[in-house]
Amino acid sequence: MEKSFQTRVAxxxxxxxxxxxxxxxxFNFLQEGHxxxxxxxxxxxxxHGGLEAQRVLKGSAGQRAGVKxxxxxxxxxxxxxxxxxVLVRQMWETKVYGTIHYTLIRNGVRLIDVPVILDTQDRSLNQGFRLIALVYLGIGLYVLFRRWTAPHATHFYLFCLASFVLYSFRYTGKLNEFDWIVYWSGIAAGALQPALFVHFALAFPEERRRWHKSLIGVTYFPGIIVVCLQVLALEAWSATExxxxxxxxxxxxYTALFYVLAAVIFFVNYRHTNAPLRRQQLKWLTRGTVLAVAxxxxxxxxxxxxxxxxxxALTKIAGLCLIFLPLTFSWAIIRYRLVDVDLIFKRGVTYTLATATLVGLYFALVAVAAELVHTRLPSAGPWGLLAAIIITAQLFDPLKKMIQDRVDRVFDRKRYDYRTTLIDFGRGLSSQTDLNALLNAIVDRLLKTLLVERVAVFLSERSGDxxxxxxxxxxxxxxxQEAVLDFGFLDFxxxxxxxxxxxxxTQQTLYLTESExxxxALLDLNYYLPCRVQDRTIAxxxxxxxxxxxFLSSEDVELLESLASYIGIAxxxxxxxxxxxxxxxxxxxxKEFNENIVESINVGILAVDLKEQVESWNSQMEVLFALPRGEALRQPLxxxxxxxxxxxxxxxxxxxxVHNLYKFRLETKTGESRTVNVAIAPLIARDFQIVGRIILIDDITDRTELEAQLSQAEKLSSIGLLAAGVAHEVNTPLAVISSYTQMLTKQVRGDDRLSPLLEKITQQTFRASEIVNGLLNFSRTGSTEFRETNVNAIIHDTLTLLEHQFKTAQVRVDIALAPxxxxxxxxxxxxxxxxxxxxLNAKDAMTGGGRLRIMTEANGHVGIAITDSGSGIAPEHLQKIYDPFFTTKTSPKEGQRRGTGLGLAVTYGIxxxxxxxxxxxxxxxxxxxxxxxxxMLRKPAHV
Structure with a gap:
């Protein structure tokens, strides 16, 4: 009883x-118009001294009067x-379109009697705010009348009512009692509305946390402070601009801060909620709040x-953007059943018409009864009229209940809300192309809509399977476990x-076979509906x-049969x-496999169409022609x-x-010359029609150079053998010459004229023998036996071999060998x-002569430094000089030898x-x- 009384009071x-x-x-709207x-x-x-003009609006009365x-x-x-x-009071006394006379001081100069023809204040924005107020009030009344017992419905209506007051109440400046009521109502609504909005944002999610409740009490404290400041300003403080x-x-x-705070709360709740319907509601609330608040x-x-x-203009646009908030709320209410309000339009219209019919019938009967008493029993007076009205009302009550019961029975039988949801869902199924996601969506939506305990979807592989x-x-x-299930009873x-x-x-289906x-019984499903497409069962x-x-009602089954066709198509x-x-x-x-094969082949492959335009260009062609694929494709050959x-x-x-070009000299765009083998063949389609040409280009430059170097190596080997034979042949006459010269030297000893000549012959003979022996040692294919070796001696022997070449090339040799x-x-x-x-490399680098310095030292190791004064090595070649077959002597100058690219490579290996x-x-x-x-060895060599 107490709760009912509280509800009635509310x-x-x-x-x-x-x-x-x-x-x-x-009344406020009418008064504002007058x-x-x-x-x-x-x-x-x-x-100090008066009022200072901070801003003069363009086209205003002040600007026209010359105020700056x-x-x-x-x-x-x-x-x-x-x-x-004081100025405001003078304006009120002057009235609109009257002339007020200002006394101004500008740059120290006193301007007396500046006439200003006053304009009327622009209140066009007020009408926009009143439109927003009507939208709020309409939404609030709709929610309250339809489901006023739903969670948060009353709170939501209070928010809408406060918003209506905030946006529709505009004090006129007349400052009578009515105007003061409007003024303070607007102040109170301005303090209450943002707090109610944040309160609604905190209270809306059903899965709200405990700390939400503690924040709700604090929500209204800033609004109270705002109202108190307004009261103090009016009662205690000096009224200044x-x-x-x-x-x-x-x-x-305060309003902007609370609006932003509500948007943040909506967004946080949206990110943390898992219920799909709640996420949709919060998504639209968040979007509408941001669209209005930002x-x-x-x-x-x-x-x-x-x-x-x-x-x-921007200020007005910003104010009018607030209308997006109630519009978004209304969309969320209609589309996503915000605050659990049942807003199916057809049901609302029918209830409204039924109620209007009852009210109209009631007043019609009352009017008829009153007219009959008035005409037939005029002596009854007012008391007779009142008795007729009461009796008519009592007789009408059973009729009203009968009509209401009929309407309720209609709505209990036709649950259009979830039916409409299912139909919309079925029509939108075709947009989902992922099979697993589609199946999960079907099961989830059917569970939530029909409130059944079990749902299953069976896909058909072939008829009856x-x-x-x-x-x-x-x-x-x-x-x-499909193998143990017999679906023979589902052959639709x-x-x-x-x-x-x-x-x-499901446990007693006697008309089925034992396996069926x-x-x-294992599936324990009571209904099986086929999803057919073109007379074939898909699922x-x-x-x-x-x-x-x-069990499901016949209407449920009928609806599901209609929905099954949509599901089948989807x-x-x-x-x-x-x-x-x-x-x-x-x-x-x-395709990727074939392309990988083409790209992995170490042969350039390109294809051209019948118009001789490049259609295919693999990576080896990019390297060979230094031309990227993107630039080569669709280009003329x-x-x-x-x-x-x-x-x-x-x-x-x-x-x-197929046509082949062997060892073809190919000049690339970079100016490099390459040796290639080219194969040209027709490109044939499946119907044996020629659709283009395929060209294979095999770069054999390195191979031909290797063949040439191997040939050169064979020549060098032959020359080495020849040099060994020549050395043996030359040593014999040199030995004879040396012997006879020594014999003559002994015979003519003391002859000042012949003895020096014979000694020079003997020295030159020994020198020739040393050169021949050095050539013999170099050409000899010795073993790789390592033994104690004197580096200085090897350097002397090598210089002896090259002494003539150094003199011819005008190369001076400086030797600083550690003793x-x-x-x-x-x-x-x-x-x-x-x-x-x-x-030899140092000699070739000094084409016009130069200086070669050779130095050895012992510093924990045996070190040799060989320095020439030649042309030097380019920085980009320093990392390549030890690579086999790399040489810069492809076109040797006069006095140089053609390089093979193996000298430093062999040197590095040794x-x-x-x-x-x-x-x-x-x-x-x-x-x-x-x-x-x-x-170095631990012990030096013993002499």
């Missing part, structure tokens, strides 16, 4: 508050204006609080098959009983899409090939069969080859074999120094 209070708000808003506020269009603020920013107003109509309130402006800034900042905060609130100048694709409520042991492709199968008791009964959907243990589309994706994946894999190669292509392109250089463990023949290569190190330092134009290091 209903009556809300009704009275709503009626009062509507009446006051109407009372105009004067304005001069200047923003004045209190300053910075002017000081000291009097209006000969009345001193130390406060803005600065004070009014600061209070307005506080109110606007322009208001950025274009109006922040500039106003920061005293920034913003165009009036199904497999369980998705389900809810079935035992997990059934998944993947037979001519006499019905529209569905109904099993009243076992399957039906079967199974349903159990509702969560209350009831499943067929998803299956076809999955099949297409599989084929595309196989095609892409095969003549713009890619050189003239010589294009001539050969034109010569053989029309001939059948007691420790021996190393090495092979003398291979080390002599190292020094011979380095000395040094590594001796556990040594080699390092080069070079500067172009200044010379090159090679540093060699070898590990």
């Amino acid at each position: 209903v009556v209070s809300l009704a009275l508050a709503t009626a009062a708000a509507i009446i006051f808003a109407l 009372y105009q506020l004067p304005t001069d269009g200047v923003w004045w603020t209190e300053a 920013t910075g002017d000081l107003l000291v009097a209006a109509n000969d009345t001193a204006t130390p406060r803005w309130s 600065v004070l009014r402006h600061r209070l307005d800034q506080i109110a606007v900042g 322009p208001f905060t950025l274009l109006s609130a922040i500039p106003f609080m920061a005293d920034m100048s913003v165009p009036d 199904y497999h369980l694709a998705a389900a809810h409520g079935l035992p997990k042991t059934l998944y993947g 492709d037979q001519p006499d098959a019905g529209s569905h199968v109904f099993l009243e008791n 009964r076992r399957s039906a 079967v959907i199974g349903f159990g009983r509702t969560s209350g243990g009831d 499943l067929q589309n998803a299956l076809l899409y999955a099949s297409l994706e599989l084929k595309i994946s196989e095609y892409e894999r095969l 003549s713009s890619v090939f050189s003239e010589s190669l294009m001539e050969e292509y034109q010569r053989v392109r029309d001939d059948p069969g 007691e250089l420790p021996p190393i463990l090495g092979n003398a023949g291979k080390l002599q080859q190292v020094f011979l290569n380095l000395f 040094i590594q074999e001796h556990a040594g190190k080699i390092h080069v330092e070079s500067e172009v134009g200044s010379g090159t120094t090679f540093y060699l290091e070898f590990p």
